[in-house]
Amino acid sequence: MPSWPNSNETSDNDDEYMREFSSMQMEYFQTPDTVIDPSFCGLVTESDRRCILHRQSAGKFVAFEGTDTGRRFIGCATEDGVNCGVLEWVDAPRPVILQRCLSKLWDMYHEQNLGRAQDNEAHGIEVAKLQKELDSLANQYSQLVDDVSKLFDYQDGIKSHDMDCTSQAINELKEKKKQLEDQAKIELQMEKLKLKKEQRCILQSQADIIQNTRKAMKELEVEKDLLKEEKKKLENVIAELLKVGHGCKEKLDKIKEVVMEE
Known part of the structure; x- marks a missing residue:
């Protein structure tokens, strides 16, 4: 995944980012098609990070292609930013069943x-x-x-x-x-x-x-x-079994003490 350098980093750090950028495989540099989503659009204003290639602020997009349909991601906001690839996925990958669908x-x-x-x-x-x-x-x-x-x-x-x-x-x-x-x-x-x-x-x-x-x-x-509901029920059953187990152990210990005294 391409890195996003801060705008106030030194030139040495820029050279390091460019070397990292040059070593990346070209398969990452392909931005998927997008669909308009009013709830997730515009430029990223929460940070001052910029695209390595264009030195421009990142944008918010929603993928509309293949198994990533509906996933939100951060990408280059320039017109030719399609060659910059997905810079950061906001949502986790879809479940395997949904990907197949x-x-x-x-x-x-x-x-x-x-x-x-x-x-x-x-x-x-x-x-x-x-x-x-x-x-x-x-x-x-x-x-x-x-x-x-x-x-x-x-x-x-x-x-x-x-x-x-x-x-x-x-x-x-x-x-x-x-x-x-x-x-x-x-x-x-x-x-x-x-x-x-x-x-x-x-x-x-x-x-x-x-x-x-x-x-x-x-x-x-x-x-x-x-x-989640099934998990809670199972946890309650296990807790009840543990309580019963502890009670039986205490009774056995008392019987053992009585026998030893006799």
């Missing part, structure tokens, strides 16, 4: 996000394909318009029937282009609606994780209270 919940969360990302990628490919077809049709339409214009210039005396056929072909192409454009707009609108729905699902998943974590912590507290 948190790990399972986060695995399910990441698995769902991966599935949504794959679906979004597939939808993106389909939309790109439709857009490419739409561009190709627009190019064909433009080329046809140019060809028709040249044809009008070259054959000014074409029969009205042929002109009608050409106009009909142009109108059909315009109608087809309009249909494809409308279809592409609908596809894009549906894609936006799907993305909004997925975002709501992600936010709901995060809320469920927080709620389940709090519920598991409350259950652990209840079990802890029950164990």
Whole structure:
């Protein structure tokens, strides 16, 4: 765990801290994601200790990642403080059972996000394909318009029937282009609606994780209270047994004295 030197220490102590900092393994220098908790936030004002890397005051954070979800810790308050790692854990590690539950919940969360990302990628490919077809049709339409214009210039005396056929072909192409454009707009609108729905699902998943974590912590507290009650009962039983044992010993001693006197 990185050290926190006092701001009034000498330069020799600073060199010692820097040597200690250089010898640390890089696995410690990764701050977990955090969640806002109004009851534990802001800068640490109780002491004048500062981050070794940035010489800035420490901040209060609550972890929101992996088996450490919900644990409070002290970390660097700078924007790039993610590379400073967790400087000090305020709460003790979670019980093993709760860690397994948190790990399972986060695995399910990441698995769902991966599935949504794959679906979004597939939808993106389909939309790109439709857009490419739409561009190709627009190019064909433009080329046809140019060809028709040249044809009008070259054959000014074409029969009205042929002109009608050409106009009909142009109108059909315009109608087809309009249909494809409308279809592409609908596809894009549906894609936006799907993305909004997925975002709501992600936010709901995060809320469920927080709620389940709090519920598991409350259950652990209840079990802890029950164990305390059982311990008190056991201590009372042992005390009663010890009292009974002492009383029997005194009676035996008196009987022994009577026998010896006789």
